[in-house]
Amino acid sequence: MSLKKFETIRRYIHFADNSCPDSDRYFKVRPFVEKVRRNLATEEEMRYSIDEMTIPYKGKKAGNRRQYNPMKPNKWGFKNFVRAGMSGIVYDFLLYGGEDTFRYVQFSQAEETLTLGAKVVVALCKTIQTRACVVYFDNYFSTLDLAIHLRDECGIFSLGTIRQNRLKGCDKLLMSDKSLKKKGRGSYCQVVDNTNKIAIVKWYDNKVVTLISTYADAYPVGKIKRYSKEMKARVDVDCPELIKHYNNHMGGVDLADMLVALYRTTYKSRRWYTAIFAQMLDICVNNAWLVYRRDYSNRAVKHMPLKSFRCQLARELQNKSRSRISVNNNCKTDDSVRYDSIGHFPSFGESYGRCKLY
Known part of the structure; x- marks a missing residue:
């Protein structure tokens, strides 16, 4: 197919009736x-x-x-x-x-x-x-009401980062950013609401990050490797369990976006x-x-x-559907051999064929 023919066919691709416009x-x-x-x-x-x-x-x-x-x-x-x-x-x-x-x-x-x-x-x-699955999202989506609604009404657990102005007073129970930075890299604090079954964790690595979860909390605290400019080497830093869950499971959309970008379909059009x-x-x-x-x-x-x-x-997708294999019905074997009933045993061949007797 030539490029001109392809572009001519592509002109007629439509997905809706333009004569009946919708407010959508x-x-x-x-x-x-x-x-x-x-x-x-x-x-x-x-x-x-x-x-x-x-x-x-x-x-x-x-x-x-x-x-x-x-x-x-x-x-x-x-x-x-x-x-x-x-x-x-x-x-x-x-x-x-x-x-x-x-x-x-x-x-x-x-x-x-x-x-x-x-x-x-x-x-x-x-x-x-x-249901009973876990959903991860960043601070653009997270609110306290969302976490409670997903668990109580939808039966879905959640974990995500959250902004300070969406904590509804819970930030007063947490340590300030300055206090965490004074304690050093890897310091953290946690607040748990037993009524709503929500854990809020604030952790300091290169900067302070706050997370909210309805299925995990800070414990057990593990170790992760981070590069230290002072020591010029990789050192162990305390990391709450909730942080590990978020880092391990949040990259699904980024992976899908990366796969699309690898071999993106280029479709130049004014539409x-x-x-x-x-x-x-x-x-x-x-x-x-x-x-x-x-x-x-x-x-x-x-x-x-x-x-x-x-x-x-x-x-x-380019190949046409294969038609049925045409077989020549003309038999080249003499009738005396075909009907003598001697040595007519099936044998396996490399090519497609039909019985020579019938």
Whole structure:
């Protein structure tokens, strides 16, 4: 297929009826997005992370759908909230669209009072079928009300960093940042609410970080290796157990984003929604490869790398369906040999064939 023919065919890719515009800001791609969400991996895990994923887009046709985040590698693009497992498999996502972000999500009266970040976590957790799992998120989403709601109403445990201004007075029970820094690297303090069954831990490494959890606390305290500028060597630093859990299980979305960035589908077009279409294709292909790699991990066969998997998938989609093998029915054996009933035993051959007798 020539490039010109491919571009001509690509012009007619549409996902919605333009003659019936909807007030939804993503109505041009909404049917495809919802179809992808319903068909994501169904074999769930026990630990998930929720974080932001930016869909790169530098054009100006998207209006204020396009967001700017200077902390991301791709600073301009569509903001996408993602729930992924430790393996990097994406299980659900939510496109940010201002008031239309939760257009198709039903919240209870108590959930309506939550902050935007907390409502994102609740919306992404509604599609979890297996309860008693653990969800990890950063301080953009964390609140005390969210942690309590997830455990009591949804049966889901949580762990995440939290901002000081969201502790609702609990920060007065914790040591100040200056006091922790005076005690030295690895110092920590903890406050436990036995009524709500919440543990809040403040820990000092290079800077002070505060975490909130409904299933873990600071104990047992272990050791981690950190580089010391004074000693010019790696030294042991005290680390609460809750910190280890967060560091080990929070990277699912980052792993999924990295896999998409490795072999991103470049889709240059003036239509803004084609960037979302390309991102969804990459997520589906990466999910398929991760499931394939997980299945092959139980065998003694080496799995294909991601690049080879994508190339093989492209070749399979290009190939036409094979027709039935045509066999010449003309028999070259004489009738005297065919019907003498002597030595007619089955034998294994290298090529496909049919019985010469009938």
